Amino acid sequence: MLVESPPRAHARLAAPRTHTVAERAPIRDEELVAGLAGGRAEALTELMARYQRPLYGYLVRMLGSREDADDLFQETFLRVVRHAERFDGSRRFRPWVYAIASNLIKNTYRSRDNRRAQSLDAEGEDEGPGLASVLEGRGRSPEDFAVLAEDAQRVRAAVERLPEKGRHALVLFYYQGLPYAEIAEVLEVPVGTIKSRIHNALAKLGKELAQKEGAS
Amino acid sequence: MSTPDEPETDDLAELVRDPERAASPELAAGARALRAELDAWADPEPPADLAQRTLARIALAGASPAAEEHEARGALEVLTTQPFAATPGTKRRGLLVRLCVQALAACLLFGISASFTALVYPAVVHALEEGRLESCQSRLKHLARALHAYRQDHPDEEQPSNAALRRALIDGGYAEPADFVCPGAGGDTTAPSPTWYGPRRERRPARLLGPLRQPPQGINVVYADARVELLDVMDFKFKPERR
Numbered sequence: 001m002l003v004e005s006p007p008r009a010h011a012r013l014a015a016p017r018t019h020t021v022a023e024r025a026p027i028r029d030e031e032l033v034a035g036l037a038g039g040r041a042e043a044l045t046e047l048m049a050r051y052q053r054p055l056y057g058y059l060v061r062m063l064g065s066r067e068d069a070d071d072l073f074q075e076t077f078l079r080v081v082r083h084a085e086r087f088d089g090s091r092r093f094r095p096w097v098y099a100i101a102s103n104l105i106k107n108t109y110r111s112r113d114n115r116r117a118q119s120l121d122a123e124g125e126d127e128g129p130g131l132a133s134v135l136e137g138r139g140r141s142p143e144d145f146a147v148l149a150e151d152a153q154r155v156r157a158a159v160e161r162l163p164e165k166g167r168h169a170l171v172l173f174y175y176q177g178l179p180y181a182e183i184a185e186v187l188e189v190p191v192g193t194i195k196s197r198i199h200n201a202l203a204k205l206g207k208e209l210a211q212k213e214g215a216s
Numbered sequence: 217m218s219t220p221d222e223p224e225t226d227d228l229a230e231l232v233r234d235p236e237r238a239a240s241p242e243l244a245a246g247a248r249a250l251r252a253e254l255d256a257w258a259d260p261e262p263p264a265d266l267a268q269r270t271l272a273r274i275a276l277a278g279a280s281p282a283a284e285e286h287e288a289r290g291a292l293e294v295l296t297t298q299p300f301a302a303t304p305g306t307k308r309r310g311l312l313v314r315l316c317v318q319a320l321a322a323c324l325l326f327g328i329s330a331s332f333t334a335l336v337y338p339a340v341v342h343a344l345e346e347g348r349l350e351s352c353q354s355r356l357k358h359l360a361r362a363l364h365a366y367r368q369d370h371p372d373e374e375q376p377s378n379a380a381l382r383r384a385l386i387d388g389g390y391a392e393p394a395d396f397v398c399p400g401a402g403g404d405t406t407a408p409s410p411t412w413y414g415p416r417r418e419r420r421p422a423r424l425l426g427p428l429r430q431p432p433q434g435i436n437v438v439y440a441d442a443r444v445e446l447l448d449v450m451d452f453k454f455k456p457e458r459r
Contacts, residue, residue, distance in 0.1 A: 041271075044271070044274070045267065045271070048267045048270060048271075049267070052262050052266060052267060053259060053261075053262060054259070056260065056262040056266065057259040057260055060260045066260065066263075067382075069260075070263060070266060070269075073262070073266060073270065074266075074269060074270045074273045074274075077270050077274060078270075078273060078274050081274050155249045155250070155252060155253040156253055156256075156257075158249070159250070159253065170250075173228065173229075174232065174250060174254060175254070175257065195228060198228050199228060199243075201246075202228070202231065202243055202246035202247055202250065203240065203242045203243045203246055204242075204246070205245075205246035205249055205250065206241070206242040206243055206244065206245030206246030206247070206248075206249065207242040207245070207246070209245055209246070209249050210241070210242065210245050
């Protein structure tokens with residue numbers, strides 16, 4: 001059974017991707033992948049046109065860096081081309097391409113963690129994982145971090161500090177508008193786990209913000 | 217009824233619309249905050265040239281017979297053309313150049329015969345464009361050499377992301393920020409990140425993506441002797457890997 005996309009909290013978030021795609025081009029994504037597997041470059045350009053905005057937004061949201069998002073967007077579609085022949089036509093393309101992007105995001109996190117560990121070892125001091133992660137791992141300068149600490153940005157910063165698994169599920173559900181079943185495919189966990197992660201991430205977000213307000 | 221492990225399907229979507237339904241104060245606070253964040257969040261606009269650079273990267277990442285051919289010919293770095301994101305200052309400069317050219321053309325029009333002007337004006341425009349092209353190619357060659365030197369100094373380094381590579385080249389003194397800026401059609405400029413790809417599986421010479429000019433859309437291949445060739449991007453056929 002096809003699970004309906006969750007209603008979005010904001011009209012702007014409800015507008016993109018699915019509806020515009022359906023109106024603009026009746027060809028299904030999965031058919032385009034089949035065309036791509038046959039070597040049709042137009043199928044690739046159409047797929048990129050459909051997914052450029054949502055996927056780039058997802059990457060920026062998860063990586064906190066436009067340059068890294070740019071890089072991973074290219075890498076995602078490079079892998080789409082390389083593996084188009086192995087795509088199972090009975091599956092949906094959207095969770096597949098998001099799964100590729102999500103795996104690349106996880107690799108990037110790991111690489112950032114390694115660099116951070118090396119950096120902290122070299123300095124011989126522990127600044128604390130959160131700050132080091134935000135300053136170095138997100139590719140932001142201390143000035144950027146100061147901006148994030150501004151009141152208008154505090155929620156966004158709190159979302160960025162959520163544990164990776166919860167944030168991943170939360171971003172895919174609320175920001176990208178993916179249904180539970182597709183998120184489960186992307187993250188390769190059961191639907192119940194996805195709901196649980198979103199639930200816990202929301203509660204953690206509220207708790208952290210309440211603590212910050214209490215402290216200030 | 218929802219449980220901590222498996223809340224009901226619609227609860228989470230509804231929760232953000234109506235945070236007061238939340239079972240706990242933390243959950244309500246989280247839902248309220250997220251609602252505000254979603255209202256304020258704007259999807260970032262992808263760079264105008266992202267799709268084209270992606271196509272070029274795919275075409276040259278081993279998924280194309282043309283890529284292998286250029287590899288065999290000793291291609292050192294590969295650079296692509298892309299649309300230019302004009303900055304206000306450079307746009308003004310570009311406008312000034314265009315106005316000067318037009319003024320010159322007008323003077324010539326009144327001073328010399330129309331037939332002579334018809335010969336000179338395109339030549340002037342062409343010369344300007346060629347000048348920009350040469351300037352851009354010169355910078356790209358410099359970047360190619362900088363990248364080559366960087367890789368010689370860091371032979372065992374894991375391939376960094378584009379952004380990290382750009383920072384490393386600048387911070388390490390291999391290149392200047394200005395090297396990443398190219399004059400483009402109409403005098404516009406852009407500051408691209410290099411894309412270094414290809415050598416993940418094998419340690420092949422690096423490739424670099426950058427702008428050259430528009431139109432035509434193409435891929436510039438810089439060879440080991442710093443010679444630059446502009447190739448039509450549509451020459452590249454996209455072929456998925458056969459397994």
